[in-house]
Amino acid sequence: MKVLSVGEDALLVEVSSGDEAQALHAELLRRRAEGSLAAREIVPAARTVLLDGLDAPARLAAELTAAELPPAPPRARDIVEIPVRYDGPDLADVAAHWGVPQKEVARIHGDTEFRVAFCGFAPGFGYLTGLPARYDVPRRATPRTAVPAGSVALAGPYTGVYPRSSPGGWQLIGTTDAVLWDHARVPAALLSPGTRVRFVPEAKS
């Protein structure tokens, strides 16, 4: 575990894998909940966790450098099911990258249990991991200027669902009617870091 100083009151804790980042994130949330860590923001990402708004970053940096990373926490949280129609325009390209027939993409993706590794890009946009590394896909060479809200998409090791229409370069494999972000709802975000997710295929109408 490597601890980097960020400005005057933030730390970036770097670990060697996404799984370690998720374990570290869970541990830091636990410490904040029990009152032993005061941080305004705890932001997990691919292989780091950012702690922002700290009172004594130097002391915490020393403490974290010496700390043992806990094992991944038990997967106690409920699973969020996202209904999906596997009808995306990039389904054939993804099948080609995976080296499987097109209808196998839906089966493989629908059989996978995902976990929200981190959020970013837009409110409610989660970076979901769970597919084996052999199913990594590149971003599209030319991003689309408008990806419709509810698009289920792949890039690198991640699956994501566009909370609203926006430009994007991810490979679109399906569509959902689930509302990923609604600021009038509590909680506003359907997916937050650590959430377990399963995509449930819907019959085509």
Added chain:
Amino acid sequence: MTDRALAVVRAGALTTVQDAGRPGHAHLGVPRSGALDRPAADLVNRLVGNPPAAAVLETTLDGCAVRPRSAVTVAVAGAPCRVTVDGRPVAWGAPVRVPAGALLDVGPAESGVRAYLGVSGGIAVEAVLGSRSTDLLSGLGPAPLTVGTVLPLGRPSGVHARVDVAPQPAPPAELVLRVTLGPRDGWFTPEAVDTFRSRAYRVSSASNRIGLRTEGPALERARPGELASEGMVLGAVQVPPDGRPVVFLADHPTTGGYPVIAVVRAADLPAAAQAVPGTPVRFLAVRRR
């Protein structure tokens, strides 16, 4: 509708509602947002007797004009500009009484970029995640003002300040931004780090509420490849592939994949919000306190 409201008569190039923003939601991908020149926003609230968290209007370069439906106390600060009520000049940087139905015009910035208009009672649009701020990156909060927009006002809670004119810093002729290096300065060649902390940059006209973009010598990477997405802080100096530093302001993305060479001290960011395109910028590396 209540008569405690402002009707927008001239929206200006970009006028948004801003308050202290919505920190604490970065893990959901929600930017902090909020007034870019916080001291100026705090000042206009103080001048009109509002609590510090009240929402104000933030204009960009050419001001705006509004017509209150009932008598209000207003104050304008930040970028210096001509302020008029029904065409008659009134004080800038001081509380001003505006009668019901009068036209309050916040003129173009004479220097600086962003003027702040505080109104007694505060702008009372619906709050989203605890803030009324317009977030231009994610689209949260009210849309930027357009002609005909009617903004509800809250109830005045305090007595306005008794000052003639409040002292304020002038917008910067040269922007000196104190930075602490890292966390990714190691991604750049030693020459690039030297260039960054010694050479002059200029504020680019592509700057916005998301970031202060610069023009100047490109910073060369010491290593190729991509940085995995990581959390970003306010004031982070991110270096995209073109090598020109971008200073993250209030609407910055919460995660990013370009290396952050340094972080600007929070106290220097209000000046960055007032630096017009073309302003010389220097990054001054300082030790962590």
